[in-house]
Ligand code: SF4
């Protein structure tokens with residue numbers, strides 16, 4: 158089965174950790190100075206709990222389309 162739903166965390170992330178606690182499957186974790194997603198295939202389609210908890214709008218979702226990938230990264234730079 159194709160993986161067509163998972164969060165993408167952009168450069169606005171301030172590593173507050175709120176999204177880690179929000180995921181009922183414990184898929185998000187802090188590693189090497191950033192938030193990463195474990196087990197993409199376990200992410201629940203159309204769940205947006207981690208996005209809703211994020212106060213800086215750092216989470217968007219890949220939904221199987223190339224547009225969703227582009228939207229996730231547009232206008233965001235993580236270099237500063
Ligand atoms: S809740 Fe948002 S700002 Fe906080 S760690 Fe998660 S993605 Fe980053």
Ligand code: SF4
Nearest residue numbers: 180200201204206207
């Ligand atoms: S979308 Fe839902 S299941 Fe997927 S990482 Fe976020 S909180 Fe967890």
